[in-house]
Amino acid sequence: MPKLGTVTRTTLAAAIAALATATAATAHTTDTTITGAGSTFVAPLLAQWIDPLGSAYGYSLQYSAIGSGGGVAAITNRTVDFGASDAPLTADQFAACKGCVQIPWALSATAVIYNLSGAKNLLHMNGATLAKIFSGQITKWNDPAIRKLNKGVSLPDQTIATVHRSDNSGTTYNFTDYLSSASADWKSKYGRGVAVNWPNGTGQRGSSGVAAGVSQTPGGIGYVDVAYALSNHLKYFAMQNKAGKYATPGLKGILGAAAAQVKPDPKTNELSIVNPATKYKLAYPVSTYTYVIVPTSSPKAAALRKFLFWAVTRGQSYGPKLLFQPIPKPVLVVAEKTIAKIK
Amino acid sequence: MSAVPAPRLTARRFRAGDAALQLVAGAAALAACVVVALIVWKVVDGSLPSIHAYGIRFVWRVAWNPVLGHELYGAGSFLFGTAVTSLVALLTAAPLAIGVALFLTELAPRFLRGAVTALVETLAAIPSVVIGLWGILVLGPVLRDDVEPALHTALGFIPLFGPASASGSSVFTAIVVLTIMILPIVSSISRELFLGVPRELREGALALGTTRWEMVRGVVLPYARGGIAAALILGLGRAIGEAIAVSQVIGGVVGIHWSLFSGGDTLGSKIAESYQGGTTKLQVASLIYLGLVLLVFSLSMNLAAQWIVRRVARRQGVGTNRGGLA
Amino acid sequence: MSTHGITRADLQLVHLPRRRRINRAMELLAWLAATIAVAALVVVVWSVAKRGAPALNLDLLTRAPVAFALGPVKQGLANAFAGSLVLVGLATLMTVPVGILIAVYLTEYARPSIRSAVSLALDVLNGVPAIVIAIFVFGLLVVGHGQSGWAGSFALACLMLPLVARSTMEVLLLVPVSLREASLGLGVPRWRTTLSIVLPQTLGGIVTGTVLAVARVAGETAPLLFTSSIVGTQVGWSPNHALQSIPVAIYELSESADPADHARAWAAATVLLVFILLTSLTARWLATRGRRRLSTSR
Numbered sequence: 022m023p024k025l026g027t028v029t030r031t032t033l034a035a036a037i038a039a040l041a042t043a044t045a046a047t048a049h050t051t052d053t054t055i056t057g058a059g060s061t062f063v064a065p066l067l068a069q070w071i072d073p074l075g076s077a078y079g080y081s082l083q084y085s086a087i088g089s090g091g092g093v094a095a096i097t098n099r100t101v102d103f104g105a106s107d108a109p110l111t112a113d114q115f116a117a118c119k120g121c122v123q124i125p126w127a128l129s130a131t132a133v134i135y136n137l138s139g140a141k142n143l144l145h146m147n148g149a150t151l152a153k154i155f156s157g158q159i160t161k162w163n164d165p166a167i168r169k170l171n172k173g174v175s176l177p178d179q180t181i182a183t184v185h186r187s188d189n190s191g192t193t194y195n196f197t198d199y200l201s202s203a204s205a206d207w208k209s210k211y212g213r214g215v216a217v218n219w220p221n222g223t224g225q226r227g228s229s230g231v232a233a234g235v236s237q238t239p240g241g242i243g244y245v246d247v248a249y250a251l252s253n254h255l256k257y258f259a260m261q262n263k264a265g266k267y268a269t270p271g272l273k274g275i276l277g278a279a280a281a282q283v284k285p286d287p288k289t290n291e292l293s294i295v296n297p298a299t300k301y302k303l304a305y306p307v308s309t310y311t312y313v314i315v316p317t318s319s320p321k322a323a324a325l326r327k328f329l330f331w332a333v334t335r336g337q338s339y340g341p342k343l344l345f346q347p348i349p350k351p352v353l354v355v356a357e358k359t360i361a362k363i364k
Numbered sequence: 365m366s367a368v369p370a371p372r373l374t375a376r377r378f379r380a381g382d383a384a385l386q387l388v389a390g391a392a393a394l395a396a397c398v399v400v401a402l403i404v405w406k407v408v409d410g411s412l413p414s415i416h417a418y419g420i421r422f423v424w425r426v427a428w429n430p431v432l433g434h435e436l437y438g439a440g441s442f443l444f445g446t447a448v449t450s451l452v453a454l455l456t457a458a459p460l461a462i463g464v465a466l467f468l469t470e471l472a473p474r475f476l477r478g479a480v481t482a483l484v485e486t487l488a489a490i491p492s493v494v495i496g497l498w499g500i501l502v503l504g505p506v507l508r509d510d511v512e513p514a515l516h517t518a519l520g521f522i523p524l525f526g527p528a529s530a531s532g533s534s535v536f537t538a539i540v541v542l543t544i545m546i547l548p549i550v551s552s553i554s555r556e557l558f559l560g561v562p563r564e565l566r567e568g569a570l571a572l573g574t575t576r577w578e579m580v581r582g583v584v585l586p587y588a589r590g591g592i593a594a595a596l597i598l599g600l601g602r603a604i605g606e607a608i609a610v611s612q613v614i615g616g617v618v619g620i621h622w623s624l625f626s627g628g629d630t631l632g633s634k635i636a637e638s639y640q641g642g643t644t645k646l647q648v649a650s651l652i653y654l655g656l657v658l659l660v661f662s663l664s665m666n667l668a669a670q671w672i673v674r675r676v677a678r679r680q681g682v683g684t685n686r687g688g689l690a
Numbered sequence: 691m692s693t694h695g696i697t698r699a700d701l702q703l704v705h706l707p708r709r710r711r712i713n714r715a716m717e718l719l720a721w722l723a724a725t726i727a728v729a730a731l732v733v734v735v736w737s738v739a740k741r742g743a744p745a746l747n748l749d750l751l752t753r754a755p756v757a758f759a760l761g762p763v764k765q766g767l768a769n770a771f772a773g774s775l776v777l778v779g780l781a782t783l784m785t786v787p788v789g790i791l792i793a794v795y796l797t798e799y800a801r802p803s804i805r806s807a808v809s810l811a812l813d814v815l816n817g818v819p820a821i822v823i824a825i826f827v828f829g830l831l832v833v834g835h836g837q838s839g840w841a842g843s844f845a846l847a848c849l850m851l852p853l854v855a856r857s858t859m860e861v862l863l864l865v866p867v868s869l870r871e872a873s874l875g876l877g878v879p880r881w882r883t884t885l886s887i888v889l890p891q892t893l894g895g896i897v898t899g900t901v902l903a904v905a906r907v908a909g910e911t912a913p914l915l916f917t918s919s920i921v922g923t924q925v926g927w928s929p930n931h932a933l934q935s936i937p938v939a940i941y942e943l944s945e946s947a948d949p950a951d952h953a954r955a956w957a958a959a960t961v962l963l964v965f966i967l968l969t970s971l972t973a974r975w976l977a978t979r980g981r982r983r984l985s986t987s988r
Contacts (some may be wrong), residue, residue, distance in 0.1 A: 041705045054931055058640075058920045068757030071923060083922030083931070084757075091641035094648070100836045111432060117645070170796060182530030187616030189641035191431065216430040217642055221533050223627045224616025226637055226945055233947035237505070238531040252760055280853065342760070380882040389795035391806075396851060397811040403826045403848075410829055438831045463723025469718055470918060480724055482974075487731040489970050493937045494738060494959045497944040501952060502737050544730050551727065571704075575713035605819030608911045610946055632821050632912075638917055639825065649872020655822050687957030 039283025053078075053324045059092015059105035060191050061228040063127050063311045065248035067105070069339040070332065077329055077335075086227060089364045090189020090215045096314050098120065102321050103329075104314040105202045108215050109291035123290045123312045124359045126333050128272035128279060130308040131195050132257035133255040134237050137162060137177070145170040145267050146258035147295065148203020148306065154242065155183050155200065156207060157221045162240060183241035184234040187224025189215040195295065195309040196244040202296040203306075244307075246272075248343040264302040274305025275346040283351045290359060292352065301317070310348075314360055315363055322363050329360045407659055410652035413645055422653055428618045428634075428658050430647055437650035439631065439657050440690050444660075446630040449535060449610065450603035453542035457594055461547050465554035466584075469578060481555070488548035496612030499541045504532025504613060512536065512625050526623025531543035533615035535628040545600035557588040590679075594672035601665030607632030607657065631658040735963065742960030743955040750961075755923045755939075755954075762950065765960050767923045773933030776839055777918065778908055778930055781846035786900055789854030794884060796855075797862045816852035820912035823848050827917040837910050839929025842918030849913060850903040857899025861892040899978045905969040909962055911937040 057067075064086035074080045087095070089106035096104030097118045104126040110123055132147060150166045153159040160168055163176040186193045194215045202206035213215045225234040228245040232253045235241040247270040250257045259267040281297035281304065290312070297304040313332070314327055333356045337347035348356065390680055414422060415438065425438025455638040464484060468477055512528035529536070561584050569579040585592070607630075615627025627636075631654050642648035753766035764822035793814070796805050818826075823845050831841040866887050873883040889896075914935050921934040936958050 043517065054922075055920075056932070065758040071757065081922060083924075085920035087920070090643040094640070094642050095920070096918055098833050099830050099832070112957060113587045113644070145801055180527075184531070187637050189638065189643050189647075212431050212434070214431040215641075218431065218618070222617075223529075224637075226611075226616075227945055229532055230945040233945060234531055234533075236947050248758070249947070252758065255947075278503040285602070368899050381879055385794070385881040385884065386799050389791040389799060390789035393795045393800070394810045395788065396792055396815065396855070397808060399848060399851075400811045400818075402830065403815075403822070404824045406829045410825065412904040460723045460726055464727045467720040471717055472724070481729060481934075483728050483731050486729065486967060486970070487734075489905060489966050490734060491911070491937060491962060493909065493940050493944070493968065494963060495734065495956055497732050497940055497959055498737050500944050501741075511962045544734070547727055547730070565772060575709050575714040575896050577713040578709065580716075597939045601817065605821070607821040608941065609818065611942070632819060635821050635825070636912065636915060639828075640919075652825055658819055659822050661818050662819050663814060669814065670813055 034256070035105040037168070037313070039147050050312075052305070053321065054081045054083055055103070055321065055324060055328055056083045056102040056145055057092070057100045057105060057313075058095040058101045059314075060089045061086040061249075062107045062129065062192050062195075062246040062309075063091070063105050064228075065252070065343050066127055066129075066336075066345050069343070070336050073335070073339070074328065074331065076265075078324075080324060082328075085225060088188040088215075088227065089191030089194065093314060095096050095116070099316070101317075103317065103324060105311065106314060107309055108194035109312060110264050110314065111288060115289070118314065120316055120317045121314050122359050122362060123314055124329065124333075124356050125285060125290060125292055125310040125348060126329070126356065127311045127337075127340065127342075127345050128275060128348050128352075129311070129340075130247050130275050130278070130305050131192055131199075131244050132250040132255075132270045133196075133244050133260065134232065134235050134250050134255040134257045135243075135244065136238060136241040137179070138239065139258070140160050140174070140176070140256065143259045143267075144174065144256075144257045145261065145271060147261035151260075152200045152204035152207040155219070155222070156178075156183075156210060157253055157358060161222055171342070179240040182241045183219075183222030184231050184238065184239045184241055185219050186216070186226070186228075186231060188226050189242060191311065192244060192306055193216060193217065194357045195307060198295045198309075199307045213240070217344070248345070251276055251344065255352070258270065262301070262304050262306045263296060263299045264304075266302055268303060268305040270305050271344060272346050274343060275308045277301055277303030277307035278305055279346065279349055280304070280352055283349060285352060285355045290355060299300075310352075317362050318364055326360055326363050329363075330357065333357065333360070376537075392611075404659075407652060407656050411649050412457075413649035414653040415649075417646060422650070422655055426620055430643070432644070435644065435646055437647065439654050440641075442629050442631045442634050442654060444620050444656065445535065445614070445628040446604055446632070446661075447629070447677045448624075449538045449542055449614070449630055450600055452539050452624075453546060454596060454600050455604050456539070457543045457547045457550055457599060460543075461550035461595075462554050462592065463553045464547075465558055466580060467576050468555050469558040469584075470580065484548050484551055487544065488552070492545065492606060492609040494520055494610075495544060496609035497540055499609060499613040500533070503540060503611075504534075504537050505533070507537055507540070518677075520567075523622045524624050526621075527548075528626050529615070529625045529627065530614065533627060534625045535614060536624040538610045538614040538628070538630075539624070541613055542603045542606060542649070544608065545606060546603050548597045548660035549602055550599040553598065554588070554592055557591035557595070558584055561587045589642055590676040594669040596675070597665050597669040597672070601662045601669065604663045605632060605667065607636040610622055611636040622629075702734070737961055738956060738959050741953070741956035742958075746960060747957075750954065750957050753924055757923050765954075767934075767936070767939055768953060769896060769921065769923060769934040770926055770936045770939035770958065771961075772925045773839070773921070774908065774929055774937075775916070776929055776933055777846060777935055778843050778904060780839065780843035781907060782900060782904060784847040785850040785854050785903065786896070789851055789899075790858050790889070791898060792851075792855045793858035793862055794889075796859055798880075800938055811851045812855055813847065816856075818848075820849060820910055821915075824913050826917045827913065832917055837916075837918050837920050837932035839918055839931065839933045841916045842933065842935070845913035845917050846907045846910060849852045849910060850907050851933050853903040854896075854899050855907065857902070858892065858960035861895025861899075862888065863972060864895070865891050887986065892975060894979070898973045901969050901973040901976065905966045905973065909966055910936055910971070911941050914938050915941075 067084045071082045074082050089108050092104035093107050095101045110171045162179045197213040201213045225231045228249045230250045231243040231245050235243040260268050261267050278294045278297050279292045282292045285292050294308050296306045424440045426440035427438040454513050459496045460643045515525045565583050570582045609631035610630050617627030639651050750766040754768050756763050756765040827841055827845040873887045918932040919938050923934050940955045940958050943951045
């Protein structure tokens with residue numbers, strides 16, 4: 022056997038080192054890692070759950086906020102353990118996901134943010150005017166329609182710069198759902214969806230992208246989960262509900278909207294609380310539930326069940342400071358029944 | 365020492381070692397070819413649903429409507445964005461790059477030559493995500509607040525210079541970013557080309573009494589013509605394929621807008637933004653179809669450039685075997 | 691007599707003052723072009739360094755990020771630094787042996803037709819945009835299995851392979867034929883000649899090529915976007931899960947609204963730039979040293 026040359030020896034040494042590192046690294050799996058992807062809307066709440074989950078069960082939660090559309094795609098491809106989406110799954114998506122269930126696990130609102138220097142917070146806005154702004158029919162901040170809603174407030178002669186989501190977003194679904202419900206014109210021209218054919222404005226990725234876009238654009242207007250408006254100190258509108266009252270995206274307004282549908286749909290578990298009827302006087306009209314999508318048969322079934330039970334019970338207590346309203350009892354009951362189906 | 369063949373035992377062992385190395389090395393080369401074939405296959409296979417649905421018309425259709433029930437996709441808007449950003453960036457970068465190369469080969473004093481060469485090559489080493497970061501946070505606001513309003517006031521009658529962008533994210537910002545990215549490539553290739561012009565030709569022209577510029581215009585540039593074309597095509601290919609920096613600064617807007625200050629989107633940046641979030645199978649397939657269009661364009665650019673380089677190198681007698689095996 | 695584009699009219703002495711003026715103007719333009727190019731680099735690097743330096747602290751390297759912090763909180767990008775180390779390291783381990791083997795095959799064994807075919811494949815691989823490589827690796831390794839460090843490293847390896855193979859080939863061709871013939875004449879079998887005599891001569895060139903490829907790939911974002919981006923905040927070293935990386939972290943932080951996020955992005959960009967500049971300089975120094983050694987050894 023010839024003596025091994027320098028090159029061979031170095032290569033062998035490198036290969037052994039690599040194998041050793043790889044085995045050492047992979048042997049270190051004491052935590053169960055639960056991976057998820059999807060909605061940026063629920064990301065702030067999930068971020069609060071990482072540490073408590075680690076100390077309660079030793080679970081390591083890895084979540085990537087790539088938008089609701091991405092979450093549905095990821096769980097359909099089984100590249101993650103759970104998907105998160107604010108837009109409820111369609112029949113086609115349920116079929117493509119092959120045995121997935123949809124569980125409402127958080128409740129919050131979409132804030133309509135604006136960047137107007139010198140203006141105060143909580144200016145008034147309603148759905149019809151908002152639809153006209155995003156469809157390009159109203160282009161200036163001092164348009165008579167906006168002035169009518171905000172009597173006594175001086176609005177500048179500045180162009181409105183709309184910012185929307187460029188990725189497939191459940192927040193877009195919630196926002197366009199509201200615009201469609203408030204404006205027949207919007208409904209016929211653009212409709213509702215995780216992405217629509219925006220006629221103007223710039224697109225940004227993620228709710229944090231929209232928050233960034235609006236905060237860096239004088240005269241900007243956009244829509245984000247209210248937690249992003251809070252954390253970035255952005256101004257947002259008080260939206261007029263069907264009862265004529267101006268509601269803010271706080272816990273009271275969200276709870277008021279949640280009264281519009283208390284029992285989830287028996288087949289799909291979806292709930293629609295956008296633009297509630299006149300009798301819900303306190304409702305903030307752009308509120309929404311957000312869902313976790315899980316397959317009923319998963320290699321991590323036990324961990325998922327424990328995680329989700331915790332999420333819909335203990336996890337809700339982390340919500341209020343981020344303006345997530347704990348889910349009401351009837352919804353919780355249905356959620357727990359559905360979680361039990363995961364095997 | 366006479367060439368006596370070694371004893372049969374060792375000869376067989378030698379042949380086994382030779383065969384083994386040839387096999388393993390050949391397997392590696394085969395693996396590379398297989399990977400390339402797999403890339404093409406995966407991209408074509410992934411876009412098949414969209415190809416079936418839309419055919420070739422997808423390539424120029426200007427539409428991207430993801431609303432369920434009204435889904436309609438097309439690459440036209442992104443092809444336009446890619447064409448505008450890459451071509452204008454090339455038009456801007458080419459004279460600059462050739463100017464830099466000429467500076468380095470003709471004008472630079474010795475101590476500056478090495479330093480400037482190193483600096484320009486360092487520009488090539490900056491990752492695209494860092495340039496994109498700089499574009500969003502530094503370049504964008506400057507363009508939005510100072511440059512674009514000035515250009516709009518001065519040249520606003522041309523549709524190219526519409527109202528300034530509201531956020532700093534626009535086609536114009538993307539063009540500036542791409543120019544910075546392709547400048548070093550074109551410049552370093554041009555520099556090598558100019559260095560390769562035979563001394564006799566240059567000195568001959570100078571001996572006839574031409575000025576330096578006349579010598580460059582009459583001898584250097586015509587001689588390097590083919591190579592410069594290749595460099596330009598390579599730079600264009602680089603600009604076409606850039607997805608990250610462009611997606612950070614271009615504004616994510618679908619449709620054809622003539623103003624450079626409006627938002628836009630390119631093939632690469634659309635894929636980077638939307639691929640992970642593709643909701644329906646048709647949308648994912650359409651995004652991969654965008655990737656197929658991108659692949660076809662950037663591959664043809666790259667191969668065309670390399671073909672030109674090889675032809676020019678052969679003509680100039682610069683072989684690829686420099687003292688090794690034939 | 692005309693030499694390419696020089697006409698008789700150009701050489702007229704009577705036009706000399708005008709010709710000299712044009713020459714001067716062109717020289718100024720060339721100086722201007724060089725100044726603009728250098729200025730662009732200086733502006734970018736200065737912007738990054740100016741904004742990154744204040745945020746550069748040990749926290750950046752040692753603390754994990756805190757997702758969605760409501761107030762100022764001590765955090766860093768430890769998971770991104772760890773992940774980048776693993777991803778680039780694994781990619782290098784995947785690429786270098788394969789690249790060397792391909793180069794050996796092309797220079798020693800391949801018929802001209804096969805050599806041009808494989809060279810073409812390498813050129814094509816080099817020309818595929820990184821975002822398309824991401825789509826490819828996603829379809830190949832991620833669908834059905836989930837993202838992982840392996841998938842991310844493989845995507846980076848696809849980008850590195852043409853560079854390593856080509857640079858190894860160039861140095862292999864520089865080894866004088868006489869060395870090979872001497873070894874074969876002494877009775878050393880061909881495979882041992884290649885492995886123990888020829889390759890060690892090229893080690894310097896291989897290292898240079900690898901270092902350059904590492905510098906190139908350390909800053910790549912697109913290949914990791916769909917293959918290794920769904921990550922948590924904890925520091926992970928196992929390639930079985932998706933790992934955060936510095937370029938992807940910068941990409942995500944750059945689109946955030948929080949100025950503290952921007953500060954961390956600038957700091958990470960500064961570290962990345964310094965790393966890439968150092969590796970490029972090292973590669974260049976190694977290259978000039980290697981060239982000097984080869985020329986003196988002849």
